[in-house]
Amino acid sequence: MIALTGIKPTGQPHLGNFIGAIKPALALQNRPEITGYYFIADYHALVSERDPACLAQKSREVAATWLACGLDPEKSCIYRQSDISEIFELHWILSCLAAKGYLNRAHAYKAAMQVNQEKGQDLDQGVSLGLFSYPVLMAADILIVQAQLVPVGEDQKQHVEIARDIAMKFHHDYGDVLTIPQIAEVAEASTLCGFDGRKMSKSYGNHIPIFCDSSDLQKLIKKIPTDSSTPQEPKAAKGVLFDLFKSFATEDQINSLKEKYQHGVGWGEVKESVYQQISSYFASSKEKYDHFMAHPENIDAILIDGASRVRKKARQVLKQVKKAIGVGNNHMD
Ligand code: ADP
Ligand code: TRP
Secondary structure, eight states: OEEEEEEOOSSOOBHHHIIIIIHHHHHHHTSTTOEEEEEEOHHHHTTTOOOHHHHHHHHHHHHHHHHHTTOOTTTSEEEEGGGOTHHHHHHHHHHTTSOHHHHHTOHHHHHHHHHHHHTTOOTTTTOOHHHHTHHHHHHHHHHTTTOOEEOOOGGGHHHHHHHHHHHHHHHHHHOSOSOOOEEOOOTTOOOOBOTTSSBOOGGGTOOOBSSOOHHHHHHHHHTSOOOOOOTTSOOOSOSHHHHHHHHTSOHHHHHHHHHHHHHOOOHHHHHHHHHHHHHHHHHHHHHHHHHHHHOHHHHHHHHHHHHHHHHHHHHHHHHHHHHHHTOSOTTOO
16 A cells, blocks of 8 residues: 655745654554655645755755655655656646636635735736646646555645545546545644744744754744743643644653643743753754765665656556556557
């Protein structure tokens, strides 16, 4: 069974990416019946990233993050989306099946239109065809390898639903060729908020990178707003700081912070605990991350190997799809 997920290289991977996608995906890697396909969605990033050096650098950062957090390239495949050209051929085929009305409701496109509406601009101002068909490319990523499980955070679930819908349409029109994917439900996965209380996201600039210098981490945690309660006053065990702590702590540690909240604790002390918790959680991964970033040639070799394994599967599926829809010469390899 194949589990697949991707991360866009549009900024340094952050704690939200870790909790929503990386951690659940890596947990699946340890199940013997599952092969993980984890990729860098560089062609999705092209929708907003136009600096070539930056795109290349961010792609390596995403790969190094996966590897440092525990992706084992022997057990799982890690690859660049752009190395699997079969995805883009399938993308066109799926575009011909995808309902435009459904894509009109996809949240990235709707959000872009809403911004334009608020500014009193033409609704499609600055909207590329790439942004509009973003979910179709995502469907191609998933369907090209017949992935069954897709671990994603809350915000990407709609896109997986669209992929399911397109796969079902294909099934209806051409028969049972593509696998209908499912969202991988992971109990502990949740949406993490950034220091401004909104969903943590590279696009909102409110994110805390997984691997940043300790002084930057401290500064970002200090930015999280708190109320004006005195250290003696009891506090409700919730909010951005508490959720951050909870995401990286054991049951015992969580209970002990809860007690402090009940009996009184200063926000400075809570922030220090959050900082300590996050830095110790990622301490050994940070060393691995720095090592990979210092040796980009190792990252590239792993990505090339991953792509060559994935391409074999992608080629087979594309061949079946083309046969089913009646295009191409099926004697060609
Ligand atoms: P961003 O919003 O920062 O650009 P991506 O769109 O690249 O993040 O998301 C990559 C993966 O991480 C997706 O599966 C997404 O659902 C998950 N994810 C992103 N932000 C969060 C968050 N704040 N909490 C939980 N999961 C998240
Ligand atoms: N769109 C996803 C995001 O922004 C990244 C992604 C691209 C993806 N293709 C995918 C995730 C396929 C899961 C499956 O987070």
